[in-house]
Amino acid sequence: MEVEYDKSIRPILDTFDKIREILRFEKIELPKIVVVGDQSAGKSSVLESITGISLPRGENTVTKCPIVIQIRGVDRKEEESASVRIEGEDDLNLIKEEINLNDLGNKIQMKQSELLKNVKCEIADKPLYVNVKKRHAPDLTLYDLPGLTY
16 A cells, blocks of 8 residues: 555655645645644644644744645655745745754744744734655645634
8 A cells, every 4th residue: 555655646746746836826726634723722732643743832822823734754764854934935046954853843933933023913824834754754734823812
């Protein structure tokens, strides 16, 4: 089953990822899995359980902008890495900063702070894009949203 997946499905996902990057400013709607709920209800914790990666933690509202997590499985531990960018950053022309998976939560928090400083607000609608390559990970794209407050 895994060999068949690698031969037939994985190349399609890789092609889709390339197309999505090229067309990222076009409005093409695709199905999405989105985690929504009250503030501090465990949305990010659910995503951590599914993906096996660390996301920022803390009290009150920690997720302060949409976070698009694209995770892809790799074969070897040496291939594991991640990158984080703010929507609109042109990472096609920049050297992509590869992040150790152990530092991912901190890097997401730093990028989120940078974004909030740039837009001068406490909660932003502009997303962060987190691309993760992790050994034995499921090939998924997930969306983590800020919690609802009343």
